[in-house]
Amino acid sequence: MNAGGTTRDHRTRVAHRVRELIITAAVEAFGAVRDDVPVDGFQVLTRTRLDDPMAAVRAADLMARVAQSQRTEHALDARAAGRSWDEIGAALCVPADGERSRGEAVFEWLVEGRAPDPTGPGEGLFRTPTTWWRCGSCDQQVADRGPFESHPNDNESGHTEDCPRHRAAVAAWRADIEGGEW
Ligand SMILES: [Zn+2]
Incomplete structure (x- = not known):
């Protein structure tokens, strides 16, 4: 897999589009009004403001739920296409731990929904709660x-x-x- 600069640029652009989509959803589905204010010192840069940030909280949550169910659905497509749970775990950067293989960990996470996100900050890691x-x-x-x-x-x-x-x-x-x- 290519993790080079071009790919990273593409990911940045896609992430930007997802953020835009959240704003669009906040306006279309949750009734917010958007206001693009110019950024000081730049002629073409604007920063998006919403009259109701709660609408964007709800919109982002909706997108996260859709993305989560899509992640599982596409993982099942990958299984149907002959990929292993270990490969899916590798694609999602799931680490193996002492008790479970990477495949077991990703299965519990995506399918059983009972394990916490193993790629997220875990206990004992430096996580600043601020x-x-x-x-x-x-x-x-x-x-x-x-x-x-x-x-x-x-x-x-x-x-x-x-x-x-x-x-x-x-x-x-x-x-x-x-x-x-x-
Ligand atoms: Zn204050």
Whole structure:
């Protein structure tokens, strides 16, 4: 298989088309309105914004489900065409582990659906459980560690002191704590 530059360029282009398709699906199937805003300093570059990012979350989820079922369907086509589960595992970069062969691991993943994605980050791997986004209220880069803790400061950091969104979150937390005592 060719993993050279040309192939990588093609993959980048295909990935770009898939991202475009998610935006299209967000507009067509989930009612978002798109707005292409120019990128500062470039004449031809635009960045796509949606009035409702939740529509894109739903659209991306729909695409992921379709892609997952297609992955299994095409794997079965490959089996019908004489390819082994080990070959399918190799194509999907599934590692063999101590207990199972690569073929067994990919079968459990794709067909039985009970094993977690063996190509994904596993236990013990360095996985940083933090993500980032730019706050729509204070325009700061915010580190988001998930909704696991009670106080907003333990879940998010980076808002400005006077960020209205962050203040509202802290106020809601305080009201919740005080309300809970009665
Ligand atoms: Zn903020």
